Amino acid sequence: MAKKTVPAPEKKVKATTTKKKVAVASSVEKVIVHPSEKIRNACVKAFETFQKINEPAYNELQSKLAYVIGSYDFDKNPIGLYEFGAIALPILKKIKEEDTKKVTKQLITELEKALKP
Numbered sequence: 001m002a003k004k005t006v007p008a009p010e011k012k013v014k015a016t017t018t019k020k021k022v023a024v025a026s027s028v029e030k031v032i033v034h035p036s037e038k039i040r041n042a043c044v045k046a047f048e049t050f051q052k053i054n055e056p057a058y059n060e061l062q063s064k065l066a067y068v069i070g071s072y073d074f075d076k077n078p079i080g081l082y083e084f085g086a087i088a089l090p091i092l093k094k095i096k097e098e099d100t101k102k103v104t105k106q107l108i109t110e111l112e113k114a115l116k117p
Contacts, residue, residue, distance in 0.1 A: 036078035039114040043069055043081050045107050046088045053095065053102055061088060085115055 033041075043065055050062040065088065068080030089111050096103040 035114070036072070036076070036081070038110070039078055039081045039085055040069065040072055042107070042111040042114040043085050043088070046085065046092060046111060049092065049103055049107060050088075058091070061091065082115065085111055089115065 047062060047065040047069065050058045050065070061084070064084050068084050072078055072081050092103050092108055092111070096108065
């Protein structure tokens with residue numbers, strides 16, 4: 001005799017939806033950046049700008065910036081960054097006056113803020 005297959009009774013599943021209350025942090029944490037990191041970041045951006053400009057007149061300053069950035073990364077002494085950042089600032093301002101698309105205003109303001117005591 002053949003067995004009859006009887007379908008299993010359907011189970012009713014009650015769909016429940018729960019609303020979860022999620023606490024939203026209303027305050028945003030402000031990231032504090034050390035002043036020597038600010039000057040480092042500004043010098044890196046100045047170095048990259050000199051690379052994009054790619055004029056032989058700025059090769060020496062570009063190499064000095066690369067050196068002091070590497071030096072800072074090694075020993076965390078920002079003296080060279082401040083020295084060559086101060087040299088780069090007026091040059092970048094002069095380039096901006098000649099051609100506004102080569103140097104951003106943000107770069108100049110970041111460098112000025114980083115150089116303030």
